[in-house]
Amino acid sequence: MKVKNWMKTDPVTIKRTTSLQDAFQLMKEHGIRHLPVVDEEQLVGFITESDLRQFSFPSMIEEIQVQQVMVLNPITINANSSIETAAKLTHDFKIGGLPVLDKKKLIGIITTSDLLSAFIEVMGLLKASARIDVIIDKKGGLEEVTRIIKEHKCEIISIATESHSSRRKVHYFRLERCDLEPVIEALEAAGHKVVAVMDYL
Numbered sequence: 001m002k003v004k005n006w007m008k009t010d011p012v013t014i015k016r017t018t019s020l021q022d023a024f025q026l027m028k029e030h031g032i033r034h035l036p037v038v039d040e041e042q043l044v045g046f047i048t049e050s051d052l053r054q055f056s057f058p059s060m061i062e063e064i065q066v067q068q069v070m071v072l073n074p075i076t077i078n079a080n081s082s083i084e085t086a087a088k089l090t091h092d093f094k095i096g097g098l099p100v101l102d103k104k105k106l107i108g109i110i111t112t113s114d115l116l117s118a119f120i121e122v123m124g125l126l127k128a129s130a131r132i133d134v135i136i137d138k139k140g141g142l143e144e145v146t147r148i149i150k151e152h153k154c155e156i157i158s159i160a161t162e163s164h165s166s167r168r169k170v171h172y173f174r175l176e177r178c179d180l181e182p183v184i185e186a187l188e189a190a191g192h193k194v195v196a197v198m199d200y201l
Contacts, residue, residue, distance in 0.1 A: 003086050004079035006118045007100045007108035010141055013038045016045070020061035020069065024052050036096040036106055037070050043106045045070030076101050078146050079108065117198045123158045125176060131174050131198045133183065137191035142171065148186045154178040170195060 013036045014023055023035055027049055036046035047070045055069075056060045077086050077098045086098055090112050100108035136145055142159075149156060155176040162170050177199075184194050 001083045001118055001122060002079070003077055003081050003083060003098075003100055003110050004108070006083060006114045007079065007110040008114065009108045011036055011099075011106070011169075013106065014047070014050055014066055015039065016065065016070075018066045020052055020055055020064045020066060023047060023066055024061060027052075029132060033136040034109060034111065035066075036099045036109060036132055038106055041105050043074070043101060043104070044078065045072055046074035046099060047071065048096065074099060077110065078102070083110075083115055087115050087119070089113065091176035127157070127200075128177050129157060129174055129200045130177055130180055131172055131196075131200070132187075133178065133196040134171050134173065134187060135168050135193040136171055140192065141188050144190060145171070145187060145192055146172070148190060149173065149175065149183055152178070152183045152186065154180070154183055 012026055012030050012032060015025065016037055016039065018037075026035060027033060033049040035047050036043055037047060045067065047066055051069055051071070052061065055064065069128040075089055075093050075095060075098060077089060077100055079100050079102050087167060090096065097109055099106055100110055134145060136142055146156060146159075151179040155178070157176060159174075160172045162172070180197060184197065187194055
């Protein structure tokens with residue numbers, strides 16, 4: 001999935017000379033925590049709610065302009081980048097939002113909340129679904145497991161893995177609701193070990 005499908009378009013923006021008081025008021029009015037700073041649609045900085053928190057006295061935020069405290073050269077992302085790339089950037093740089101650019105022009109913003117919504121959808125977490133946790137036999141491999149699941153008319157929503165030093169890797173298959181008993185029997189018969197089964201209503 002692409003950033004452009006999940007970003008907020010036409011983001012609220014401010015100018016360099018905007019006061020911190022006005023920036024704070026804009027955040028409050030729109031229920032947002034990030035404001036791109038633009039000059040003729042070109043991104044020149046970024047300011048966040050946490051940047052404003054250090055100015056606790058009203059007289060300070062009335063006098064200080066955004067350009068004095070904004071982040072210069074903020075981390076940005078292209079609209080055609082994947083949401084995985086965006087998530088990695090927010091994680092690695094410990095930031096809550098990314099301005100989205102198209103040839104240096106600001107066209108949107110994507111926040112950690114937007115990314116969470118994207119991952120919830122792709123994982124099918126809000127759908128009625130089921131999950132089976134499988135330790136895959138090396139002989140048959142992942143390809144055999146997915147084939148068995150599909151042969152039993154079960155649709156795979158997502159696959160995740162987790163490995164532990166003390167045991168073999170576990171694969172988590174989230175499926176659309178279906179009859180799991182024959183799937184489990186077929187997987188076990190093929191040498192795979194089903195370690196857990198869960199339903200999500």
